[in-house]
Amino acid sequence: MRDYDRIFVDGVWDTPSSDTKLTVRSPATLEIVGQCPQANETDVHRAVRAARRAFDEGAWSRLPMSERAHHLRALAAAIEARGALLDKLVPLESGIPRMFSSGSSSVPLLHYYADLGDASDIEEVRAGRPGASGPAIIRRCPAGVVAALTPWNGPVMQILMKLAPALMAGCSVVVKVAPETPLAAHELMQAVAETLPFPGVVNLLAGGADIGATLVRHPDVDRVSFTGSTKAGAEIAAACGHDLRRVNLELGGKSAGILLPDADLDTALPTLTTFGLFFNGEACSALTRVLVPAARHDEVVERIVAIVRSLPVGDPSDPSTFLGPLISERQRDIVEGYIAIGRDEGAKVATGGGRPEGITTGWFLEPTVLIDVDNSMRVAREEAFGPLLCVIPYDDVDDAVRIANDSPLGLAGGVFGPEDEATAVARRLRTGHVGINCQGQDWCFPFGGFRRSGIGREMGAEGLELYQELQCIGFPEGSRPATTRS
Ligand code: NAD
Helix, strand or coil, X not given: CEECCCEEECCEEECCCCXXXXXXXXXXXXXXXXXXXCCCHHHHHHHHHHHHHHHHHXXXXXCCHHHHHHHHHHXXXXXXXXXXXXXXXXXXXXXXCCCCCCCHHHCHHHHHXXXXXXXXXXXXXXXXXXXXXXXXXXXXXXXXXXXXXXXXXXXXXXXHHHHHHHHHHCXXXXXXXXXXXXXXXXXXXXXXXXXXXXXXXXXXXXXXXXHHXXXXXXXXXXXXXXXXXXXXXXXXXXXXXXXXXXXXXXCCCCXXXXXXXXCCHXXXXXXXXXXXXXXXXXXXXXXXXXXXXXXXXXHHHHHHHHHHHCCXXXXXXXXXXXXXXXXXXXXXXXXXXXXXXXXXXXXXXXXXXXXXXXXXXXXXXXXXXXECCCCCCHHHHCCCCCCEEEEEEXXXXXXXXXXXXXXXXXXXXXXXCCHHHXXXXXXXXXXXXXXXXXXXXXXXXXXXXXXXXXXXXXXXXXXXXXXXXXXXXECCCCCCCCCCCC
């Protein structure tokens, strides 16, 4: 049982503004596994005030990149030292199996941004048009105070994906974590407290949509970085639009995994199925629409069903478990609701659809495969966010591309088959990421969505640029301006 009674604001573990606590239950056992203060509006103001002061008056935003990189590496070491505890907490509070998400496995992300920042210049001199203007310094300034809002499906990784580039850019950050998974976040802040002697540069709030909404509307926040549902993303975009606040949104997906007619089923199907159901299906990039050639439909379904039935379901802390419980009763209700919707629309359950036998507690659901799905059905168009695959037959490759692109969402995708052919198909997909015979995501690569899957790209060098504003300092002709690294 982890019991945190303070909030991390302005570089110290301080008394929260109210006695209200968030109680965290393991979604596998439903036992209470921890508690922490539930932030309220006053705490939001305290955290933003601290971040604002740190940014405007503190040293962090003015440090050379190399020094910020040094501190990021120290933070990585402190998180790594807590690796065993984080590896326990992540499956415990999120139900995401250890096989897919741990605390320590995200630490290299800090090193990636430390190295990237260290190697990049924040200023360059650009020549003006001859006879018209002198040179200019193009400067990448830190974006300011960042509100980083994260979901529960990767309690460490989701935070570090925002924190590492934002810190490297010189921003100060208020992290708002989902109420379901605040425990690992508190351990991360212990590491921050030990290694970053810059009060207010990182602050943590744990709570729900209400304080999230207060945070994204706060006049002292310069950029909102949000990962979560498309519905919440649209509300946040509207609020930020009103104030012209910068915002990047990483939202939901209903991604297609296309099995090409010549695909080798022995290699393709285990990978496709894994990336349809990984993270309990609670992964934004899950390949939940499985597009199969109509001529091979029955054979493919038989094999997918066999694979799905063989997946170990159970304790998310057990390294051999593939599927753990869903995050909450509400989330299981939503996914079960989509199975019912699919049936009503004419789809059939090929396997699953119920609760796993022999498991009496926890928000478990059998991995489920729906067949006879048409792409116009709600179950094929809306994100269920659970272990639910929809098999959709296609006539030819043009038809597969049409079906894949016919979606309100456009986050990810996969193409399985001969590499050249699969790559040609990938280039026709209107989606932010495509894996060829693999999942293919990495934090060196930009990630984000087309259409209603989001705005902007996290990760990679593009992820650092998110947290920078461009400034241009122009000079008269004949000047020779010098650049600086801070
Ligand atoms: P959610 O949108 O309900 O909540 C996400 C976070 O935002 C939480 O911290 C929540 O408290 C807060 N929040 C909710 N409504 C808000 C509002 N109106 N204003 C401000 N804050 C608000 O999402 P969830 O159920 O926690 O997470 C699942 C969703 O996240 C799925 O749709 C999934 O696809 C998406 N997701 C996307 C990515 C990506 O990179 N694109 C990654 C992971 C998850």
